[in-house]
Amino acid sequence: MRTTAGLVRGVVDDHVRRFTGVPYAAPPVGGLRWRAPQPVRPWPGVRDAGKFALPCRQAVGEIQHSSEDCLHLNVTTPLHGHRPKPVMVWLHGGGNFGGTGNEVDARRMVTSGDVVVVTINYRLGVFGFFGHPGLADSGSFGLLDQQAALRWVRDNAAAFGGDPHNVTLFGESAGGIDGCAHLTSPGALGLFDKVILQSGSCSFPGWGIVPESWGTTPEPARAAGKARSYWPPRDEVVASGAQAAAELGCPAGPGALDCLRELPAEALLGRMTEFGAPAAGTATLPLDPGHAVAAGAFHRVPVLTGHTRDEARLVTAWSELPDKPITEKRFHALTEQAFGGHAELVRRHYPLPDYDSPALAWAALDTDRGMACPQLRDARAFAARMPAYAYEFADRTAPPYAPLPPGSMPDGAGHGAELTYLFDMAGKPVDWNGKLVPHTEPQRALAATMIGYWTRFARTGDPNGQAPPWVPVDRDAPRSQEFRTGAGGVGPVDAWRAHQCAFWDTIDA
Numbered sequence: 001m002r003t004t005a006g007l008v009r010g011v012v013d014d015h016v017r018r019f020t021g022v023p024y025a026a027p028p029v030g031g032l033r034w035r036a037p038q039p040v041r042p043w044p045g046v047r048d049a050g051k052f053a054l055p056c057r058q059a060v061g062e063i064q065h066s067s068e069d070c071l072h073l074n075v076t077t078p079l080h081g082h083r084p085k086p087v088m089v090w091l092h093g094g095g096n097f098g099g100t101g102n103e104v105d106a107r108r109m110v111t112s113g114d115v116v117v118v119t120i121n122y123r124l125g126v127f128g129f130f131g132h133p134g135l136a137d138s139g140s141f142g143l144l145d146q147q148a149a150l151r152w153v154r155d156n157a158a159a160f161g162g163d164p165h166n167v168t169l170f171g172e173s174a175g176g177i178d179g180c181a182h183l184t185s186p187g188a189l190g191l192f193d194k195v196i197l198q199s200g201s202c203s204f205p206g207w208g209i210v211p212e213s214w215g216t217t218p219e220p221a222r223a224a225g226k227a228r229s230y231w232p233p234r235d236e237v238v239a240s241g242a243q244a245a246a247e248l249g250c251p252a253g254p255g256a257l258d259c260l261r262e263l264p265a266e267a268l269l270g271r272m273t274e275f276g277a278p279a280a281g282t283a284t285l286p287l288d289p290g291h292a293v294a295a296g297a298f299h300r301v302p303v304l305t306g307h308t309r310d311e312a313r314l315v316t317a318w319s320e321l322p323d324k325p326i327t328e329k330r331f332h333a334l335t336e337q338a339f340g341g342h343a344e345l346v347r348r349h350y351p352l353p354d355y356d357s358p359a360l361a362w363a364a365l366d367t368d369r370g371m372a373c374p375q376l377r378d379a380r381a382f383a384a385r386m387p388a389y390a391y392e393f394a395d396r397t398a399p400p401y402a403p404l405p406p407g408s409m410p411d412g413a414g415h416g417a418e419l420t421y422l423f424d425m426a427g428k429p430v431d432w433n434g435k436l437v438p439h440t441e442p443q444r445a446l447a448a449t450m451i452g453y454w455t456r457f458a459r460t461g462d463p464n465g466q467a468p469p470w471v472p473v474d475r476d477a478p479r480s481q482e483f484r485t486g487a488g489g490v491g492p493v494d495a496w497r498a499h500q501c502a503f504w505d506t507i508d509a
Contacts, residue, residue, distance in 0.1 A: 025037035026039060056070035092121075093416065096142060120149040172416065173199050181202070193461075200375075201377075308393045
């Protein structure tokens with residue numbers, strides 16, 4: 001296959017063609033660390049595209065098996081067919097300081113939906129979102145990588161059987177949040193035609209509790225009673241970077257960046273979670289994307305957006321361990337710290353007798369305020385100007401993306417639970433003992449239904465074409481499409497009401 005930088009040879013695998021480890025930008029190392037992605041240097045002959053390149057340096061997972069030289073992507077395309085196919089570009093989750101596009105096997109989506117799927121790796125954490133007084137693109141490098149990958153798709157899709165004029169950007173968690181950022185980024189205009197945002201919105205305020213393993217405080221991260229923005233101002237990121245540089249032994253002044261670029265990657269890994277969110281107030285993101293969406297300042301493309309029923313259970317369960325269970329006493333303390341003068345009102349809306357444990361009560365309110373309602377709020381803003389479709393993945397029998405500690409709480413339809421319905425994932429889903437958990441027949445049927453909706457949306461901007469119909473969002477009476485197993489498990493649901501979003505609107509106003 002010929003790309004703009006040279007020939008690549010992929011592999012045929014189970015009715016699809018795969019091209020893996022294809023570079024879309026020059027290695028961001030040495031003098032290119034913390035610079036906008038640069039063009040790939042063309043290569044002679046035929047490049048082997050039959051194995052994955054290393055993921056980007058990260059704070060979680062197999063750090064030893066990652067690299068700064070990581071701006072690569074993977075293409076999966078149907079084995080047969082002649083007409084140009086819709087292209088779907090996947091942004092992985094992981095908090096913008098972990099994860100990789102390599103773990104996604106899109107075979108089911110590609111073969112049943114007749115689409116081309118591209119998964120990418122992009123700079124993470126301190127390598128992707130660092131800021132410093134001398135850096136013009138402070139806090140933006142990971143987003144700029146993603147836009148470079150989209151330009152690669154525009155220039156090369158046709159060679160892989162894809163339609164460069166029919167590109168859907170989709171992602172989950174941090175990938176969904178980044179996808180929403182591109183909806184408001186001037187540099188992304190014209191690089192995609194539709195967007196799917198899974199468990200990630202422009203209005204995401206952050207979780208109520210952040211796991212200690214993420215390297216930050218496990219207590220509420222919000223100022224009491226106020227929803228915060230996920231997007232730090234550029235000045236704040238720059239100031240944090242200047243402080244980090246000093247602590248790393250690099251003097252202030254013109255030589256600071258040279259010093260920082262000479263540091264080995266290992267010296268920076270401890271700073272990964274300090275720089276995990278794209279900065280607002282930059283050329284890449286002139287406005288806070290949450291504010292931009294509310295004001296209607298976003299690219300006019302169809303949007304499909306949604307969340308899981310029990311998003312926050314994963315975060316809540318891991319925050320409990322090893323020695324801080326959410327007791328009734330701690331539930332009261334957490335609500336006081338998170339909501340200040342609104343704490344008693346919040347507790348009345350989430351009364352502990354209605355839940356099997358205080359931890360489940362906290363997970364419910366954090367799901368509602370932190371993920372479901374911001375996602376639905378953005379959906380209403382999109383629907384005022386463009387076709388928009390909302391969903392709730394509610395299969396509480398789903399094997400979790402990351403199993404919860406035994407005895408903490410039921411997994412439910414937690415954060416990431418829908419991923420294995422759309423893709424085959426490397427080593428997932430597994431139980432607490434590491435044993436693979438196969439989907440049941442009803443779950444496989446639900447997965448096929450979801451892939452059908454997703455790929456039809458990618459083809460036309462409308463997921464409809466099978467029963468039951470999916471009603472678009474009405475800004476005045478929003479409805480979501482519910483996805484769960486069982487009779488009547490797919491159909492409209494009033495997620496706005498179920499997640500008490502009118503209440504949270506009054507709190508966050």
